[in-house]
Amino acid sequence: MTELTNRQYFLASRPVGEPTPDNVACRDVPLAPPGEGEVTIRNLYISLDPAIRGWMSDAPNYIEPITLGDAVRSSVIGRVVASNSPDFAVGDVAMVMGGWEQYTTVPAGMLNKLDENAGIPLSLFLGVLGPTGLTAYFGLLEVGQPKAGETVLVSAAAGAVGSIVGQIAKMQGCRVVGMAGSEDKCRWLTEDLGFDAAINYRTCGDYRAAISEACPDGVDVYFDNVGGEILDAALACLNRYARVAVCGWISTYNESELPPLANLWQLVARSVTIRGFVILDYLDRFPEGIAQLAEWVMAGKLQFREDVVDGLDNVLPTFLRLFDGSNSGKLVIRIPE
Amino acid sequence: MTELTNRQYFLASRPVGEPTPDNVACRDVPLAPPGEGEVTIRNLYISLDPAIRGWMSDAPNYIEPITLGDAVRSSVIGRVVASNSPDFAVGDVAMVMGGWEQYTTVPAGMLNKLDENAGIPLSLFLGVLGPTGLTAYFGLLEVGQPKAGETVLVSAAAGAVGSIVGQIAKMQGCRVVGMAGSEDKCRWLTEDLGFDAAINYRTCGDYRAAISEACPDGVDVYFDNVGGEILDAALACLNRYARVAVCGWISTYNESELPPLANLWQLVARSVTIRGFVILDYLDRFPEGIAQLAEWVMAGKLQFREDVVDGLDNVLPTFLRLFDGSNSGKLVIRIPE
Structure with missing residues (x-):
């Protein structure tokens, strides 16, 4: 390997509220060869997800916060360019929890090898066949426990996770209502994905009244991606024994002051049941989940949108689009070879 | 039946914040004879519980709010003084959801007959062998799902429900930590009831630090009676897969403005899992619960305190003691025959 530099976007300071360009800085560092048992991949795809905002804070979380000075953490897919492990050869493609950087070096045991000749676009393993799809699959089916005939409400329904949640809920025989932030997104939900109704939360006025109208029989399962005022309104519309599956609260990641949940009392x-989860809770069932999601995708039963942006240098502004709702579909940075 | 009057304490206005004497008024009304299929009991015991505060509000709840002008709703035990049903004779003793009044008239099917010669003081059927004990039993075992070796934290631990929760948790082999509002109460928990540790929340300072110190291995089950700041502190001390059983939030019943739960994010x-419950969820299992509680009481394994106050005219000031923590044990009004 000739002498290479590794461009990294690293956490320079912890965000208070919404991340700003000041929180992430760029540097070029010499790329060291992989140590004993390690492998270096040249990143091809970087996944941008709301959860990354949580890892930027120095608060207890399901995995350690990102250390200040480290490359921002993301799931990545890359091609092996140097290997010090018998398990990986140069040219192999693999997925790993890496970072916002050109090259990622990790112990071989952390890499998941992918078959680039299987006819599945690689980026799908970061989305519908990866953490995104698995969050929807286990969150809806295991945490939400939807039954045929029940009403399922999904917030951020046009997002990467929400759009899959709604389609799986339809396959379970549920009435499905989604909340999204534009007329275009709402139309996509009802006309293309088969949602029974969609609420444009930017124009609907009173959230509670809008949810009640769209869910005349009440809400049995609420899949919550946003928290805050929409969660509070949804709490007021729940049926007895309703389940709230919480996988993240993007509306409050950036709030230092949280709004009170006036309707949390509806719990009693x-x-x-309100249950938080992360897909790591279902680690031993990932093969089952991926196999089922792949079957649905192949059969055309599960549609998905990707929002692919080229170039590592676009990583920060692209990440920030998650917080203004301007992305449509799973956000991925592509770094062409 | 000669002409009798019925003294009633009725809901005159809905409380905003803590109930005041203005919210409840007294009247004497002629006592009508029971209608077809109805029975009139002369009340002997009236149960005073935090849940009554919830029923005073015109907010969605698990049972209908108390109608303005109606006697305040309570579980009562009384002796039949007039019966228009073949199922009840004058002199029988029965329990029912009645009111703050001398006489309660209801359809016979709503009454649960009690055997006053069974050697069990009647008032226990409002407490440890009634709604109070069943709330502790099902809330801890079904919602909390404690396992031997786990740590169970109980708020309002010297209260009617909390003191039973802690003792049942000890019987499950758990480490049990209670929070209570005085040194006397804390001593009672650790010295008489077998709690492993007790926190005086009035003097402990920072709640989160106090809970962390008393629960060095973290909290696996939090039985929450109070909500508010103590709930928020407990959320920060939970272990992975912890369960929070919520049966009521006395600290916030009286708050029009709720404090935000800064640590609710710990859910994810x-x-x-945070789960609200009411004992009506377990209606079909009441006989099992009462039998188990009675067995423990008879075997001396379950201690309880009653705080019995004589006289219907003391009902409102006695009820208000629930909110300043000055009661010790299950609050009951007795109306001597």
């Missing part, structure tokens, strides 16, 4: 009034 | 960070 309606015997509601 | 630790894959926590």
